[in-house]
Amino acid sequence: xxxxxxxxxxxxxxxxxxxxxxxxxxxxxxxxxxxxxxxxxxxxxxxxxxxxxxxxxxxxxxxxxxxxxxxxxxxxxxxxxxxxxxxxxxxxxxxxxxxxxxxxxxxxxxxxxxxxxxxxxxxxxxxxxxxxxxxxxxxxxxxxxxxxxxxxxxxxxxxxxxxxxxxxxxxxxxxxxxxxxxxxxxxxx
Numbered sequence: 355x356x357x358x359x360x361x362x363x364x365x366x367x368x369x370x371x372x373x374x375x376x377x378x379x380x381x382x383x384x385x386x387x388x389x390x391x392x393x394x395x396x397x398x399x400x401x402x403x404x405x406x407x408x409x410x411x412x413x414x415x416x417x418x419x420x421x422x423x424x425x426x427x428x429x430x431x432x433x434x435x436x437x438x439x440x441x442x443x444x445x446x447x448x449x450x451x452x453x454x455x456x457x458x459x460x461x462x463x464x465x466x467x468x469x470x471x472x473x474x475x476x477x478x479x480x481x482x483x484x485x486x487x488x489x490x491x492x493x494x495x496x497x498x499x500x501x502x503x504x505x506x507x508x509x510x511x512x513x514x515x516x517x518x519x520x521x522x523x524x525x526x527x528x529x530x531x532x533x534x535x536x537x538x539x540x541x542x543x
Contacts, residue, residue, distance in 0.1 A: 452494045461521040467492035468515055
């Protein structure tokens with residue numbers, strides 16, 4: 355009898371093992387199908403991302419080319435703007451120095467005689483034969499404003515200097531005399 359029980363026991367255990375192995379085989383077959391689908395999905399996503407990367411990289415290189423060429427042009431313009439040379443053997447003509455400083459200003463950047471004088475002294479001070487007077491620079495700026503090269507944005511007074519810009523301002527303030535002989539301001543937009 356004990357031999358019969360042991361054979362039954364062995365058969366039961368073998369049967370349980372077969373059942374377990376079949377369930378494991380089915381489980382792994384499902385996992386294999388899942389992993390196969392994942393592998394296909396990831397391969398498609400990788401292909402799409404690589405294409406976008408290559409397109410973005412090409413666009414970035416094109417933009418870098420544009421930006422670097424525009425930066426090179428800006429640097430060339432800046433190099434052209436600032437010319438600190440005074441011809442050797444010739445005295446510096448103040449009106450040319452003033453015109454050079456005005457040309458280096460931005461179109462809407464306000465400046466006055468004191469600003470221009472300071473910049474001339476800073477750039478050319480050691481190479482000038484005599485000291486520059488602010489009143490002389492102010493006279494040159496007035497002549498430039500009369501000829502239309504620059505535009506006056508503030509009239510000079512005893513307590514503040516006249517201010518100028520290269521481009522005409524959007525709004526123009528003109529002084530006028532009304533019918534009663536009083537001076538007033540007329541705002542023209």
